Amino acid sequence: MIDYETLYSWVKGLPIVDWHNHLDMKALAEDRPLGSLYEVWVKTDPYKHRAMRICGESERVITGDAGEDERWAAWMRTLPKLVGNSLFAWAKMEMDWLGLFNAEAQSSREGTWIRELKNVSLAEWTPSKMLKKFGVEYLSPCVGAGELIGLKTSDLGLQFSSGEGLAPSEVRSPKSSCRVAPSLRMNAGDEISVEALERFQSADCRVVDVSVDDVSQLSAFNSQLSTVAAYAAAHGWTMLLHLGALRETSARLRAAAGPVGGFAGMRAPVDTAAVAAFLNSLEEEHNSTCSTCSTWLNNPVQNSLPRTILMSLNPEAHAALAVLAGSFVEEGVPGKVQLGPAWWWCDHEEGIRDVLEKNAAYGVLSTFVGMTTDSRSLLSFVRHDYFRRLICKWVAEKVASGAFPSDESLLRPMLENICYKNAHDMINHVEQVDHVESLNVSTRS
Ligand SMILES: [Zn+2]
Numbered sequence: 001m002i003d004y005e006t007l008y009s010w011v012k013g014l015p016i017v018d019w020h021n022h023l024d025m026k027a028l029a030e031d032r033p034l035g036s037l038y039e040v041w042v043k044t045d046p047y048k049h050r051a052m053r054i055c056g057e058s059e060r061v062i063t064g065d066a067g068e069d070e071r072w073a074a075w076m077r078t079l080p081k082l083v084g085n086s087l088f089a090w091a092k093m094e095m096d097w098l099g100l101f102n103a104e105a106q107s108s109r110e111g112t113w114i115r116e117l118k119n120v121s122l123a124e125w126t127p128s129k130m131l132k133k134f135g136v137e138y139l140s141p142c143v144g145a146g147e148l149i150g151l152k153t154s155d156l157g158l159q160f161s162s163g164e165g166l167a168p169s170e171v172r173s174p175k176s177s178c179r180v181a182p183s184l185r186m187n188a189g190d191e192i193s194v195e196a197l198e199r200f201q202s203a204d205c206r207v208v209d210v211s212v213d214d215v216s217q218l219s220a221f222n223s224q225l226s227t228v229a230a231y232a233a234a235h236g237w238t239m240l241l242h243l244g245a246l247r248e249t250s251a252r253l254r255a256a257a258g259p260v261g262g263f264a265g266m267r268a269p270v271d272t273a274a275v276a277a278f279l280n281s282l283e284e285e286h287n288s289t290c291s292t293c294s295t296w297l298n299n300p301v302q303n304s305l306p307r308t309i310l311m312s313l314n315p316e317a318h319a320a321l322a323v324l325a326g327s328f329v330e331e332g333v334p335g336k337v338q339l340g341p342a343w344w345w346c347d348h349e350e351g352i353r354d355v356l357e358k359n360a361a362y363g364v365l366s367t368f369v370g371m372t373t374d375s376r377s378l379l380s381f382v383r384h385d386y387f388r389r390l391i392c393k394w395v396a397e398k399v400a401s402g403a404f405p406s407d408e409s410l411l412r413p414m415l416e417n418i419c420y421k422n423a424h425d426m427i428n429h430v431e432q433v434d435h436v437e438s439l440n441v442s443t444r445s
Pocket of ligand 1: 022374
């Protein structure tokens with residue numbers, strides 16, 4: 001019977017395609033040596049700040065004027081209390097990855113590595129060195145429409161090491177390269193000009209990320225959104241709909257910690273009727289010509305609905321969204337609309353299992369685009385490994401119970417698609433996927 005170890009051996013070394021994150025393009029382009037472990041790991045991480053506040057630490061040692069030693073000590077007081085939260089699991093994986101403890105040797109003494117951890121310098125690391133070690137093939141930090149203003153065509157294609165510009169870049173090294181391109185970040189009500197869309201297109205943008213806190217915004221801002229969606233459809237971009245964040249909670253914390261301070265909540269489950277009406281309005285919109293660019297002519301689409309990934313902050317909507325996704329399909333585009341990865345507060349074992357179960361039961365699991373970090377930290381690429389371990393554990397349980405067949409020719413392509421190939425094809429606009437061929441390739445050995 002195929003076990004966890006076998007399943008994990010198939011996917012652990014696959015390249016990483018991280019199609020949505022919040023990494024700083026400028027810092028990536030500058031590729032400077034990193035600072036202290038505190039700076040890289042804790043200083044700007046709203047998840048950790050939230051956990052520290054819940055544990056009663058003062059704002060002074062979280063975002064206030066305390067020195068780094070005091071801030072580090074506050075995080076070290078907090079971490080041992082986080083067993084059960086994914087922050088704890090990620091912390092161990094991140095420190096293991098950096099070589100700051102030996103996971104094998106310490107596995108029976110979980111507390112020891114935390115007590116021994118020091119706020120060391122990470123100057124031996126640069127972003128490009130980390131991306132190479134993680135095996136990142138593609139990454140797409142999201143950027144606001146205004147943040148690419150001033151970018152000239154001649155700025156494009158810079159190497160990371162040049163230290164200039166915000167352009168899509170390639171980290172080149174003797175053994176690997178990583179393609180970095182911005183994705184467009186917008187809120188539902190934003191007016192995005194055609195000039196801005198074209199700027200992103202020439203910067204190799206493949207993804208537009210739309211925050212839709214309240215799904216009533218989908219009809220209220222339909223004209224703005226459908227302009228962007230039509231452009232995305234014409235250019236083979238994927239549209240992410242981030243549904244249901246409750247950003248206004250504590251006014252006190254918002255004032256103290258800023259808009260991404262880690263105090264957002266989740267709204268009630270999204271009204272899928274509003275999402276259906278929006279997707280339908282795009283599908284009903286048939287454009288035969290594009291007034292704005294010539295790419296359109298080489299890349300005709302049938303309607304204004306692009307590939308769409310639905311991400312709900314409230315997991316209670318997962319089943320309804322997975323069902324709805326199957327109402328919007330396109331010939332030759334597997335999983336054109338789909339329930340996306342466990343997002344934000346759902347990014348943990350329970351949330352990931354829920355998305356796998358819902359995509360399997362209500363959709364077609366093998367078309368799922370798997371994982372993206374949605375993170376501000378380079379260390380978060382360990383979460384791809386976290387996801388791969390969890391999906392392998394989940395599949396191993398299904399095989400053991402008899403629910404899934406113990407058959408490499410079926411399981412291996414499914415896992416490879418979810419952990420890598422679907423995201424790769426989405427970004428590279430590979431529309432025609434021949435499942436029979438991929439089955440044959442994977443059973444060659
Ligand atoms: Zn995001």
